[in-house]
Amino acid sequence: TDVNSDVRGLLGLIDLPSPFIGVMGSQAKIAEILKRLKSEGISEDQLSHLTAPVGTPMTSNTPEEIAISVAAQILQKRIQPTN
Known part of the structure; x- marks a missing residue:
């Protein structure tokens, strides 16, 4: 999707x-999204609730592998106790 739609x-x-x-995307795209959210009045505290980029770090980028990495990250957050 484009940055405007994401924002x-x-x-x-x-x-x-x-x-x-x-939030899925390249570092450049995420930086632009965060910049635009800040310009819309979103606070650092609100931004801290976002996970960007989403997914576990990996070198491959097929749709299937991205989906698995996102699912793995969600599962990891679900089973880890909050501090």
Whole structure:
């Protein structure tokens, strides 16, 4: 998706009581999304609820492997106790 769509979606999600909001994209795309969210008045505290980039670090980028890495990260967050 494009950055504008991501920002609009995140503006609608950022204040929901969700345990996990992941953002997919390159470092450059994520930096632009975060910059735009800040310009919309989103605080650092609100931004801290985002996981970006989403997924566990890996060198391969096939759709299947990305899906598995995102699922693994969600599972990891679910089973780890919150501090």
